[in-house]
Amino acid sequence: MADASYPDELLYHPEHDWARIDPARPGEATLGITWYAQDALGEVVFFEAPSVGLTLSKDEPYAEVESVKAVSDVIAPLSGEIVAVNDTLAEDPQLINEDPYGEGWLVRIALSAPAERDALLDANAYSAGLGG
Amino acid sequence: MPSTPRRTSLFDKHVAAGAKMFEFAGFQMPVQYEGVRQEHMAVREDVGMFDVSHMGEIETSGPRALELLQRLISNDLSQVPVGGAQYGVICREDGGVLDDLFTYRLDTDRWLTVTNAANHERDLEWWRAHARECDAGVEDRIEDYAMLAVQGPRAREIVRAISDAPLPARMRAASHKLGGARVLVCGTGYTGEDGVELLMSPADAPALWDELVRRGATPAGLAARDTLRLEVCFHLYGNDLMIERGPIEAGLGWCCKEDTHFVGADAVRMVREAGPAEKLVAFAIDGPGIARQGNPIAGGGVVTSGTLSPCLGIGVGLAYVPAERSAVGTLLEIDVRGKMRSAIVKEKPLYRKGS
Numbered sequence: 001m002a003d004a005s006y007p008d009e010l011l012y013h014p015e016h017d018w019a020r021i022d023p024a025r026p027g028e029a030t031l032g033i034t035w036y037a038q039d040a041l042g043e044v045v046f047f048e049a050p051s052v053g054l055t056l057s058k059d060e061p062y063a064e065v066e067s068v069k070a071v072s073d074v075i076a077p078l079s080g081e082i083v084a085v086n087d088t089l090a091e092d093p094q095l096i097n098e099d100p101y102g103e104g105w106l107v108r109i110a111l112s113a114p115a116e117r118d119a120l121l122d123a124n125a126y127s128a129g130l131g132g
Numbered sequence: 133m134p135s136t137p138r139r140t141s142l143f144d145k146h147v148a149a150g151a152k153m154f155e156f157a158g159f160q161m162p163v164q165y166e167g168v169r170q171e172h173m174a175v176r177e178d179v180g181m182f183d184v185s186h187m188g189e190i191e192t193s194g195p196r197a198l199e200l201l202q203r204l205i206s207n208d209l210s211q212v213p214v215g216g217a218q219y220g221v222i223c224r225e226d227g228g229v230l231d232d233l234f235t236y237r238l239d240t241d242r243w244l245t246v247t248n249a250a251n252h253e254r255d256l257e258w259w260r261a262h263a264r265e266c267d268a269g270v271e272d273r274i275e276d277y278a279m280l281a282v283q284g285p286r287a288r289e290i291v292r293a294i295s296d297a298p299l300p301a302r303m304r305a306a307s308h309k310l311g312g313a314r315v316l317v318c319g320t321g322y323t324g325e326d327g328v329e330l331l332m333s334p335a336d337a338p339a340l341w342d343e344l345v346r347r348g349a350t351p352a353g354l355a356a357r358d359t360l361r362l363e364v365c366f367h368l369y370g371n372d373l374m375i376e377r378g379p380i381e382a383g384l385g386w387c388c389k390e391d392t393h394f395v396g397a398d399a400v401r402m403v404r405e406a407g408p409a410e411k412l413v414a415f416a417i418d419g420p421g422i423a424r425q426g427n428p429i430a431g432g433g434v435v436t437s438g439t440l441s442p443c444l445g446i447g448v449g450l451a452y453v454p455a456e457r458s459a460v461g462t463l464l465e466i467d468v469r470g471k472m473r474s475a476i477v478k479e480k481p482l483y484r485k486g487s
Contacts, residue, residue, distance in 0.1 A: 042152075042164060042167065042168060042355070043167050043168060043169055045169075045422070045440045046420065046421065046422055046440065046447075048420060048421070064469070066422050066440070067168070068168040068169065068355060068359055068439055068440050068442065069163070069168065069355045069358070069439070071422070071424060071469070090420075
């Protein structure tokens with residue numbers, strides 16, 4: 001696992017999830033868990049992707065990631081409907097550890113309330129909250 | 133439980149090695165270093181080393197020591213020669229399990245029992261309460277010992293290289309000099325691999341740790357200790373053993389010798405004769421998913437330990453199920469946080485060398 005990193009271009013939820021909104025497609029977001037979350041969890045050994053079409057509500061769990069020793073809820077940073085899931089994680093769940101912001105993305109959603117993004121944190125604010 | 137978690141004499145070594153620490157039974161212990169799977173495989177294929185200094189020790193001594201231990205422990209300690217070791221449980225009068233533990237016969241009238249950290253104080257009180265009827269010396273030795281478990285196919289080789297004498301065989305214990313330190317070397321373990329457990333003065337532990345790391349031991353945390361023991365179906369007190377259940381249903385009838393009249397023997401005999409209502413079985417999930425402690429089983433029963441087996445690559449665990457559904461091959465449906473997962477009752481151990 002690489003060192004801690006919190007890319008500037010992402011938005012963060014305090015429950016250790018990130019959202020990437022491509023300026024070219026402002027109605028969609030890609031979601032995943034942060035470096036901190038995967039590090040706390042340890043090696044991810046199981047991720048069962050939710051189904052395309054599932055509706056996510058901001059702040060509610062929508063999936064689970066499991067390490068050898070624990071299972072952890074994944075919280076939706078934004079509301080929307082799943083339009084794509086990362087199928088490669090079924091075979092290679094450790095991508096969530098190795099590349100949490102890239103190959104380890106979890107789902108892509110069509111946003112149902114785009115203004116919710118204003119409630120999310122930037123990288124500085126999120127990483128400052130990890131201090132303790 | 134003390135408000136400030138205690139540190140073992142190896143705390144600084146763990147931190148320096150990059151361990152994630154967590155609180156367990158009042159101690160700050162390493163849960164993992166580099167990663168659970170890598171540590172697990174190091175033990176299966178090479179050699180791993182665990183700090184288990186949180187475990188407690190009770191020394192029982194004097195002419196009536198054996199009599200006291202026969203009363204406390206389910207197994208028959210009269211069969212243990214000096215330098216021998218034996219596993220057993222301690223029970224309440226109703227047969228409920230208070231702890232499971234190894235006892236080493238250090239001398240004719242001197243015995244050392246290794247307790248589970250979370251049970252140590254309760255065990256000690258139990259020992260002392262019974263010593264009132266059966267006058268033997270009972271000494272709390274938890275502060276006097278650090279404990280390292282060196283486990284894996286190469287464990288004996290690296291320990292032998294620094295030992296002043298050949299190592300004791302399995303289920304034997306002997307006092308040796310390792311490097312400059314006086315160490316009780318025990319041919320026991322909790323991983324299903326060959327290896328030794330080392331008991332020594334806490335002051336001697338850091339140098340011994342460094343020496344064994346230099347000789348190739350991979351530091352391994354309590355998370356790997358748990359996956360290793362679960363693959364070979366060793367019980368973990370607090371998960372698979374508890375006051376509310378007896379040794380027969382846990383599959384520990386083999387270490388209960390009712391004729392020794394240990395506390396709880398009558399209750400254990402009754403269950404043995406009538407047959408237990410539930411039995412602890414090993415299972416493997418058929419398909420994806422990992423069952424966890426507390427997951428209920430359709431038709432009755434509950435998972436007491438569950439993880440992903442690093443060697444088998446599937447979800448495995450131990451569960452209490454109704455006796456009539458405990459046969460190998462029985463299909464179980466486990467409610468894993470709202471999702472039903474199929475599992476199959478398997479033979480113990482779940483993992484065998486070379487399988």
